[in-house]
Amino acid sequence: MSPDELKTALNWRYATKSFDPAKAVPAETWDALLDSLVLAPSSFGLQPWKFLVIDGADCRQRLRENSWNQAQVTDADKLVVFTTRTAMKRADIDRWIARLSGVQGQSVKDLGGLAGIIEGFCQRMSPEKQHEWNLRQTYIALGQFMAAAAVLGVDTCPLEGIDPEGYDHELGLIGSGYATACACAVGYRSADDHTATRPKARYPRDEVIEVHP
Amino acid sequence: MSPDELKTALNWRYATKSFDPAKAVPAETWDALLDSLVLAPSSFGLQPWKFLVIDGADCRQRLRENSWNQAQVTDADKLVVFTTRTAMKRADIDRWIARLSGVQGQSVKDLGGLAGIIEGFCQRMSPEKQHEWNLRQTYIALGQFMAAAAVLGVDTCPLEGIDPEGYDHELGLIGSGYATACACAVGYRSADDHTATRPKARYPRDEVIEVHP
Secondary structure (H helix, E strand, O other), X not given: OOHHHHHHHHHHOOEOOOEOOOOOOOHHHHHHHHHHHHOOOOHHHOOOEEEEEEOOHHHHHHHHHOOOOOOHHHHOOEEEEEEEEOOOOHHHHHHHHHHHHHHHOOOOOXXXXXXXXHHHHHXXXXXXXXXXXXXXXXXXXXXXXXXXXXXXXXXXXXXXXOOHHHHHHHOOOOOOOEEEEEEEEEEXXXXXXXXXXXXXXXXXXXXXXXXXX | OOHHHHHHHHHHOOEOOOEOOOOOOOHHHHHHHHHHHHOOOOHHHOOOEEEEEEOOHHHHHHHHHOOOOXXXXXXXXXXXXXXXXXXXXXXXXXXXXXXXXXXXXOOOOOOXXXXXXXXXXXXXXXXXXXXXXXXXXXXXXXXXXXXXHHHOOOEEEEEOOOOHHHHHHHOOOOOOOEEEEEEEEEEOEOOOOHHHHOOOOOOOHHHHEEEEO
């Protein structure tokens, strides 16, 4: 993709308020967007998340009731709930080290130094801070996901204005070790979404980017 | 971009450990990547961030000393420090409403309802929670930035293993209302970075993505 094409795609993107319920994301496109979640970067590669793709119309409706009745929750072709690991314990680190060993061929013993570094890093945080850290990683995935959608010409709407505890309840997450972070509706803008043509109100570049000598 | 091209780009991306100090990002490409920061989505559009592009070699060296001596900090063509607004006060909201009004043409008075909603949302959070919320938004920008770089064939390395307070001190951020969140090195991988060819150790898709009826 050229720099100009990227600019065009990112300027085209907006938080879609009204989705066309009749337009579905093609399977190949959706597959690539799921890959953008699987491949999202995270600190130490720990991937402290699960992404729930909500297919059921009944479940969507109940989630909408936990989302200030925002229509995107039911009308978009896809809805992804981003959930975050609520802590980062030794068992999580061991799971990651085992995966790393299995894929890259180093022994778990050889990866012991790395495991110690990660554990030291995590132990300096309270469980609440670990959850916050994991949440931040999850937002990397959200950012990559929305950018990936934009370059494929797919609309998204990030949803933070939701009741995460209500989502946790609906989705059976209580006690699972994962908690709702946010959601993202995915599909195609409705032709009558008047917010699509509003000029972008970003701060001027020189107010958000400073070149430091 | 096609779904396959996206997959290829995101699989090509990795946290680059060794940058080629001789390879520079072309101006047009860098301009598009700066746009990906300016255009990053954030909750209510508040953009609670500043991005510092660190040009000076001396400053880079001092930051490296606050980054466990990671070579990416000095060797990559570009270094961006992601900083986050440490709170979200009425003045921040008023600034945003004024910008929205200026760009989209509604009066500040007409936007009063929106201002009230945002303020109510923010006031429910302690200043510490506001900072955490702003940090999460900043990580959306990080995610979008790394994905944007990948689709343009540019390498990145996200840097969380830094001393944020040391960065704040070096960059004059103390008392500025902004604090260092993380950094990202940008450039091109060195031909001898052996980590470039390691297989990706993501968890299998069915462990991180669950389809919910």
